Amino acid sequence: xxxxxxxxxxxxxxxxxxxxxxxxxxxxxxxxxxxxxxxxxxxxxxxxxxxxxxxxxxxxxxxx
Ligand code: SF4
Numbered sequence: 001x002x003x004x005x006x007x008x009x010x011x012x013x014x015x016x017x018x019x020x021x022x023x024x025x026x027x028x029x030x031x032x033x034x035x036x037x038x039x040x041x042x043x044x045x046x047x048x049x050x051x052x053x054x055x056x057x058x059x060x061x062x063x064x
């Protein structure tokens with residue numbers, strides 16, 4: 001699974017709070033970033049939840 005964050009991110013950091021192991025806020029770009037190229041199995045469920053909860057619909061997931 002891969003996850004990317006689009007420029008639609010409004011920076012509320014919900015994904016960062018939900019899964020800080022995967023999502024990080026980039027203070028320079030003013031949007032969240034994904035720390036992994038491929039999401040480790042143990043975080044996949046949280047990443048799907050973060051995408052579903054993202055109010056800006058900014059988290060895009062590509063399943064394997
Ligand atoms: S939950 Fe969505 S809008 Fe909020 S910081 Fe994460 S990607 Fe950005």
